[in-house]
Amino acid sequence: DKLGVALVGLGYYSTDLLAPALQLTKNCQLVGIVTGTPSKAETWKKKYNLADKNIYNYQNFDQIANNPDIDIVYVVLPPSMHREFVVRAAKAGKQVFCEKPMAPSVADCEAMIKACADNKVKLAIGYRCQHDPNTQAFQKFAKESTFGKVRMVTCGAGYFDARTTHWKQNKALGGGVMGDMGVYALQGARLATGEEPISVTAQFHTTRPDIYKEVEETATFQLEFPSGALAACHTSFGINMNYLQANCEKGWFKMEPFSSYTGNKGSSPLGPINFPLENQQARQLDEDVEALMKGTALIAPGEEGLRDIRVVEAIYKSVAAGGKMIKI
Ligand code: NAD
Structure with a gap:
């Protein structure tokens, strides 16, 4: 039933x-x-x-x-x-x-x-995306150290939002790019390293200050992971981007797009990453x-959502402190 x-x-x-x-x-x-x-x-x-x-x-x-x-x-x-x-x-x-x-x-x-x-x-x-076999494919490279340790991840998640008075531009309703597209860039870095960040520095920017008065339109943030891996992430409501690249000790993997509804795909020295998926949300x-039915x-x-918001809070703290490094 x-x-x-x-x-x-x-x-x-x-x-x-x-x-x-x-x-x-x-x-x-x-x-x-x-x-x-x-x-x-x-x-x-x-x-x-x-x-x-x-x-x-x-x-x-x-x-x-x-x-x-x-x-x-x-x-x-x-x-x-x-x-x-x-x-x-x-x-x-x-x-x-x-x-x-x-x-x-x-x-x-x-x-x-x-x-x-x-x-x-x-x-x-x-x-x-965590249910998408293409995401799971690059998560596995990190988990199994297929190309040695992951050393550096670059990740970009953004789109041009033409709206001017939506909740995404409204602080009280929870707007701002960090919680929105920013969590994709953050997830890209977390999933591609298989680690949780220990510190972050961040900067906000906007090319449309008349629209982005209350919240950030564009953010860059840099993460450090326990193994020493680093990530440089970029997220925006003003720039179309959807890519992830990981450089490892003995190889690399990359995805473009990495967080779309359809067609996430990429490659590594082992060949293409391109698993079919009928409907991501249905999956x-x-x-x-x-999992609910089986009790698995x-x-x-919720704990996974919280992990991201912890980092997002640290990013706001970093920016408020003028780009200072914040421990997580
Ligand atoms: P939307 O603005 O299109 O829809 C929001 C809905 O909330 C509307 O039906 C609106 O009427 C209702 N609402 C009730 N009270 C409101 C208020 N005070 N102000 C504004 N709207 C109010 O937004 P959306 O794009 O459908 O996003 C809804 C949620 O889904 C957000 O959390 C968003 O981040 C998330 N989302 C997730 C994905 C994904 O890929 N997982 C994609 C898009 C949106």
């Missing part, structure tokens, strides 16, 4: 990626929605044949506790709203999936992890649901 999923927040990612993926999943299906917009409720109800009793708004959401159709609540709201809705879902006794970035602060992430633990539900973060959903470990639990 498929588990029932309710999406919270019906913006771009829910509409264009998650709902279509939930039509392809084998272990779960879209059965409910939580939305603040009545017209969206009507459209989604018709399009996905949803029962009236499975449609909630932000006020009556907590009543989902009494709804056996819904096993999983997937929070797809602006980052500053993740904590509230993850905690409410956990208190309702539902399994919780939450989009990246997990939340704006370490304190938020810890509260979310605690709420899920207290209510004996699992928390998975929407790190879709993520099915693998996470399988999630690929990206």
Whole structure:
């Protein structure tokens, strides 16, 4: 039997990626929605044949506790709203999936992890790339030291965002490139080394100061890892880039793109990295649901989201201190 999923927040990612993926999943299906917009409720109800009793708004959401159709609540709201809705879902006794970035602060992430633990539900973060066999291929090079130790990673993650008043440009809603595209660059460095960074230095920049008044448009950051490996990362809402290169003691590997929805690919001295993948989000959903059903470990639990936000907080500290090195 498929588990029932309710999406919270019906913006771009829910509409264009998650709902279509939930039509392809084998272990779960879209059965409910939580939305603040009545017209969206009507459209989604018709399009996905949803029962009236499975449609909630932000006020009556907590009543989902009494709804056996819904096993999983997937929070797809602006980052500053993740904590509230993850905690409410956990208190309702539902399994919780939450989009990246997990939340704006370490304190938020810890509260979310605690709420899920207290209510004996699992928390998975929407790190879709970790479910992609192309990502797993380069993670394996790091894990198995295929080319010796990884010494240096360069990674870029960005796109040109033409919007001017979206939550991505709004501090209170959890905007700023670091939590957004920045976590891809950070994950690239973490996954390509297989290590957790011990220090960071960072710089922010913008070419559009009229739009990026509250949050950073572009960031560069440099990470140091316990083995001595280094990473130079670049992330932006003003530059299209999607690449990763790792130089190792006895070789290299590179990916371009490394964090797209489709077509992630790369190469190493062993040949091309180019695994087929039907639908990345469907793979993520099915693998996470399988872990819930079997009681096995999630690929990206709340603790994994927290690891990134710890580094993101250190990056803000570094910039506030004029680019000082911050220990993590
Ligand atoms: P979006 O702006 O398109 O959608 C956000 C939704 O939240 C909208 O439906 C909006 O109505 C709702 N909302 C409720 N209260 C709001 C408020 N006060 N201000 C603004 N919106 C409010 O954003 P999105 O691109 O769908 O992103 C949603 C989440 O999904 C974010 O956490 C984002 O980082 C994540 N995301 C992840 C991926 C991925 O590849 N994993 C891709 C895109 C977005």
